[in-house]
Amino acid sequence: GKPRMIVSDNGSEFTSNAILQWADRTKVDWHYIAPGKPIQNAYIESFNGRLRDEFLNETLFSSLAHARSALSNWRSDYNDQRPHSGLGWLTPAEFAQTLNPRRDAVLRSQNGSAPQPAATETITATKNRWSELKTG
Structure with a gap:
C-alpha cells in the first residue's frame, strides 16, 4: 500500500x-526536513550511508538484473540477519514482528508484497558478499 x-x-x-x-x-x-538539518531524518541518513558504504561503493553491476539481485541479497541481510543497536539488538524483521505480528508474514515472504519478483539470477561482474545469488 x-x-x-x-x-x-x-x-x-x-x-x-x-x-x-x-x-x-x-x-x-x-x-x-529543515535545510541543513539531516539529524531530523537521522534513521534514513544512517541507512543511506550504510547502503552506500557497504553496497553501492563496493559493487560493480553488470546489468540491471545483477543490481536488483545483489540489492535483494543486501536487503535480506540488513533486514533479516543483522541485529541493529537502535532496535535493542533485534533485526528489523524481529522488531517489526513485535509491532504487528501479521506484518511479519509479508516481511518473511520470499515473494514479498510486490506483484512480480524484483530480482532475477545474478550475472557476476565483481564478487563481494552482496553480489552472490543466495537461494534457500
Whole structure:
C-alpha cells in the first residue's frame, strides 16, 4: 500500500512537480526536513550511508538484473540477519514482528508484497558478499 507520509530533504528528486502531484493525488502527506538539518531524518541518513558504504561503493553491476539481485541479497541481510543497536539488538524483521505480528508474514515472504519478483539470477561482474545469488 501507499505510505501515510513521506519525510524528505529538499533535493530536486523530491521537489519535482510529478512527485508532488502524485502525493497530492494519492493524499500522501509530505514533510520536508529543515535545510541543513539531516539529524531530523537521522534513521534514513544512517541507512543511506550504510547502503552506500557497504553496497553501492563496493559493487560493480553488470546489468540491471545483477543490481536488483545483489540489492535483494543486501536487503535480506540488513533486514533479516543483522541485529541493529537502535532496535535493542533485534533485526528489523524481529522488531517489526513485535509491532504487528501479521506484518511479519509479508516481511518473511520470499515473494514479498510486490506483484512480480524484483530480482532475477545474478550475472557476476565483481564478487563481494552482496553480489552472490543466495537461494534457500
